[in-house]
Amino acid sequence: xSKKGVTIYDIAxxxxxxxxxxxxxxxxxxxxxxxxRQMIKEKAMELGYQTNALASSLRTQKSYTLGVxxxxxxSKFMSSVLAGMEKSAVDAGYHLIIMQSFETEEKEKENVRxxxxxxxxxxMVSTTSSSDAPEYFAPFFEKNIPxxxxxxxxxxxxxxxxxxxxxxxxxxxxxxxxxxxxxRRILHITGNKNLQVYQHRLxxxxxxxxxxxxxxxxxxxxxxxxxxxxxxxxxxKILKMKPLPDAVFVANDSCAITIMHYLQKNGIRIPExxxxxxxxxxxxxxxxxxxxxxxxxxxxxxxxxxVNFMLQLINSKPxxxxxxxxxxxxxxxxxGSTHNSHD
Amino acid sequence: xSKKGVTIYDIAxxxxxxxxxxxxxxxxxxxxxxxxRQMIKEKAMELGYQTNALASSLRTQKSYTLGVxxxxxxSKFMSSVLAGMEKSAVDAGYHLIIMQSFETEEKEKENVRxxxxxxxxxxMVSTTSSSDAPEYFAPFFEKNIPxxxxxxxxxxxxxxxxxxxxxxxxxxxxxxxxxxxxxRRILHITGNKNLQVYQHRLxxxxxxxxxxxxxxxxxxxxxxxxxxxxxxxxxxKILKMKPLPDAVFVANDSCAITIMHYLQKNGIRIPExxxxxxxxxxxxxxxxxxxxxxxxxxxxxxxxxxVNFMLQLINSKPxxxxxxxxxxxxxxxxxGSTHNSHD
DNA sequence: TTGTATGCGTTATCAG
DNA sequence: CTGATAACGCATACAA
Numbered sequence: 249x250s251k252k253g254v255t256i257y258d259i260a261x262x263x264x265x266x267x268x269x270x271x272x273x274x275x276x277x278x279x280x281x282x283x284x285r286q287m288i289k290e291k292a293m294e295l296g297y298q299t300n301a302l303a304s305s306l307r308t309q310k311s312y313t314l315g316v317x318x319x320x321x322x323s324k325f326m327s328s329v330l331a332g333m334e335k336s337a338v339d340a341g342y343h344l345i346i347m348q349s350f351e352t353e354e355k356e357k358e359n360v361r362x363x364x365x366x367x368x369x370x371x372m373v374s375t376t377s378s379s380d381a382p383e384y385f386a387p388f389f390e391k392n393i394p395x396x397x398x399x400x401x402x403x404x405x406x407x408x409x410x411x412x413x414x415x416x417x418x419x420x421x422x423x424x425x426x427x428x429x430x431x432r433r434i435l436h437i438t439g440n441k442n443l444q445v446y447q448h449r450l451x452x453x454x455x456x457x458x459x460x461x462x463x464x465x466x467x468x469x470x471x472x473x474x475x476x477x478x479x480x481x482x483x484x485k486i487l488k489m490k491p492l493p494d495a496v497f498v499a500n501d502s503c504a505i506t507i508m509h510y511l512q513k514n515g516i517r518i519p520e521x522x523x524x525x526x527x528x529x530x531x532x533x534x535x536x537x538x539x540x541x542x543x544x545x546x547x548x549x550x551x552x553x554x555v556n557f558m559l560q561l562i563n564s565k566p567x568x569x570x571x572x573x574x575x576x577x578x579x580x581x582x583x584g585s586t587h588n589s590h591d
Numbered sequence: 592x593s594k595k596g597v598t599i600y601d602i603a604x605x606x607x608x609x610x611x612x613x614x615x616x617x618x619x620x621x622x623x624x625x626x627x628r629q630m631i632k633e634k635a636m637e638l639g640y641q642t643n644a645l646a647s648s649l650r651t652q653k654s655y656t657l658g659v660x661x662x663x664x665x666s667k668f669m670s671s672v673l674a675g676m677e678k679s680a681v682d683a684g685y686h687l688i689i690m691q692s693f694e695t696e697e698k699e700k701e702n703v704r705x706x707x708x709x710x711x712x713x714x715m716v717s718t719t720s721s722s723d724a725p726e727y728f729a730p731f732f733e734k735n736i737p738x739x740x741x742x743x744x745x746x747x748x749x750x751x752x753x754x755x756x757x758x759x760x761x762x763x764x765x766x767x768x769x770x771x772x773x774x775r776r777i778l779h780i781t782g783n784k785n786l787q788v789y790q791h792r793l794x795x796x797x798x799x800x801x802x803x804x805x806x807x808x809x810x811x812x813x814x815x816x817x818x819x820x821x822x823x824x825x826x827x828k829i830l831k832m833k834p835l836p837d838a839v840f841v842a843n844d845s846c847a848i849t850i851m852h853y854l855q856k857n858g859i860r861i862p863e864x865x866x867x868x869x870x871x872x873x874x875x876x877x878x879x880x881x882x883x884x885x886x887x888x889x890x891x892x893x894x895x896x897x898v899n900f901m902l903q904l905i906n907s908k909p910x911x912x913x914x915x916x917x918x919x920x921x922x923x924x925x926x927g928s929t930h931n932s933h934d
Numbered sequence: 935t936t937g938t939a940t941g942c943g944t945t946a947t948c949a950g
Numbered sequence: 951c952t953g954a955t956a957a958c959g960c961a962t963a964c965a966a
Binding site (some may be wrong): 306 | 691
């Protein structure tokens with residue numbers, strides 16, 4: 249049956265020293281002589297001692313755990329972010345509890361509570377909430393436990409620590425590019441419009457239109473979940489449009505690729521008949537025919553930046569209370585799906 | 592500054608009851624009257640009480656935390672597995688600490704230790720170790736904390752709990768299919784051959800050859816890291832082969848797609864000149880031209896199955912010690928990259 | 935139905 | 951340099 253588990257108490261007893269001495273020795277506390285330190289470490293090894301991080305956290309009020317909440321973790325982009333986070337966190341002696349909100353505020357709320365109960369030292373969230381200031385983060389703010397939003401920030405962005413890219417600028421560049429390639433009627437397929445990311449991209453779209461004095465047509469903005477099934481549905485709707493749009497600006501790559509695939513399957517030539525752009529630069533996007541014009545949006549970097557930001561907040565005392573906003577660079581990749589070169 | 596945090600003592604004091612009563616009331620222990628239960632819960636709400644899971648875990652010796660170690664978390668397949676795990680775990684009142692080993696035994700070892708120190712109730716590993724029986728799992732086995740290997744199991748598979756698919760059968764089916772489509776010289780691009788997954792696929796490959804009395808040619812087995820850069824390198828090497836191989840059986844989709852892309856770019860017609868197969872059924876694999884023949888290998892299902900298996904182990908007493916092996920179903924998807932239909 | 939005493943494993947404080 | 955004591959917050963056995 250399960251052995252009892254070796255504690256510092258056992259080590260202390262078998263060496264006739266006190267538990268605190270053992271604790272200090274194992275932590276290389278300078279006030280313990282080299283001799284006893286060595287002796288204790290050897291004994292620990294011999295007995296197969298493993299520290300109990302729970303007990304330590306309880307006592308020190310520091311868990312070295314960071315909480316992460318994302319809508320879902322199985323998208324190419326999000327898993328890259330998480331990979332970057334995990335690496336940076338572990339390098340700094342922390343680790344992650346990762347939870348999914350599945351695009352619902354209720355789940356997000358439960359997750360926030362659970363992570364608080366586990367006394368994480370910081371919380372990183374790509375929020376799914378569309379409210380201005382979700383009240384369920386209050387326990388964190390009250391206890392001054394840092395919260396950093398990444399990618400998807402709450403509406404009142406200025407109130408919180410955020411790590412994002414300039415989505416408006418990105419949306420603007422894409423739309424401008426399409427306009428310069430002689431597209432006039434540009435369909436924009438976007439995600440949940442309550443989310444800042446998508447709102448900002450849309451604003452960029454509008455801005456570019458305005459510059460060219462093209463009137464904004466609401467019926468050309470389609471809100472979808474941006475997944476593969478919705479991509480199929482969108483493609484079918486596009487095929488029925490008369491006339492066809494000149495271009496489709498899709499708010500993520502996987503949906504853009506799906507749409508491109510179904511349009512091609514139905515005899516639409518890309519980019520000659522319709523130009524298409526994506527967002528996120530999925531590694532495969534370069535391999536399609538034509539290759540996809542998109543925004544390169546480095547997930548791992550964002551993950552690393554978010555954790556590093558978090559660590560700064562944790563290590564600064566007094567804790568920084570002025571909200572800071574980190575805007576990461578992105579690249580606009582012009583490829584085959586928006587011009588006529590041979591890819 | 593950071594508030595002190597409300598404990599059951601605070602609630603007890605402000606209601607003139609004892610802390611244990613509060614503890615029991617909050618847990619809906621039947622021996623507490625409805626009245627006081629209600630009263631205590633209201634007070635808890637009023638004071639913004641949040642339970643301290645660390646303290647609770649320390650006391651009960653149960654953390655409701657599961658550890659997960661994967662080579663890297665940002666592959667389409669692995670992130671799907673993790674998504675499935677997270678969902679099943681949370682549904683059962685557990686949560687995950689996810690760590691990456693980056694394909695090194697050393698990292699894996701450190702991760703195992705950290706997760707042990709955090710007293711996870713179970714450990715799920717897609718191992719990167721090529722040794723028969725990695726000794727660093729010993730603390731888990733000694734304390735009878737269940738360990739389940741998924742996807743990648745250690746060599747002595749029979750000794751451990753495992754959740755995998757029948758990789759030999761999959762490799763066999765693919766190879767047989769290629770042989771039946773008149774391929775003779777089949778290049779096999781595989782991953783680290785010390786890992787069971789890849790060994791088994793190779794065995795399937797050999798078995799199929801043997802059935803057709805084709806002699807096994809070692810020089811047609813290329814060990815790579817199966818990532819995109821290695822895919823490019825492999826494609827370049829293939830272009831230099833004289834004669835070209837009849838087919839390429841690649842051990843994962845992303846690498847297969849990369850190879851296909853570079854071959855096509857260099858004038859090779861797929862499947863007419865070279866047939867290609869992948870492994871894992873990346874959602875996009877159906878969208879390429881030609882679409883990719885592959886093994887559908889459901890990541891989320893594997894994640895769910897692994898967690899459910901783990902929960903069974905945790906909830907069975909005495910803990911099941913006879914190692915069990917769960918072999919999940921897979922589907923063989925025959926598509927354009929191995930025949931001449933119009934996809 | 936509720937309270938008392940105690941322990942989970944560690945570390946901080948203070949004394950020696 | 952080391953030891954005694956207490957405390958982190960909660961939950962259990964036992965008593966009332």
